[in-house]
Amino acid sequence: MTKITFIEADGTKTETIAQPGMTVMQAAVHANIAAIAAECGGACACGTCHCYVAPDWVGKIPSAQEDEADMLGFVIDPQDNSRLSCQIEVTPDMDGLVIQVPDSQT
């Protein structure tokens, strides 16, 4: 099990436990993080699962692949630590991962 903490734009922190093989987007949806709308269901086609990976974690998770990087060009307020949460597969070594959630993206 992998603990993930979501920090919403208003500072609200939500901790959840994700199983390996889930995506960070699925963990957010299970934790009722409203700003992660995930409208395409994880198909890397909508950008509404955009999140910011906490700076300490950026180098510890696999980098975005080409299709994710392309889609990140369409999200609102992209930053260097932007990711699509549906493209981050949870692994045990991500225990303690911190994800910052942008304002509503719908």
Ligand code: FES
């Ligand atoms: S859920 Fe649509 S791009 Fe991630």
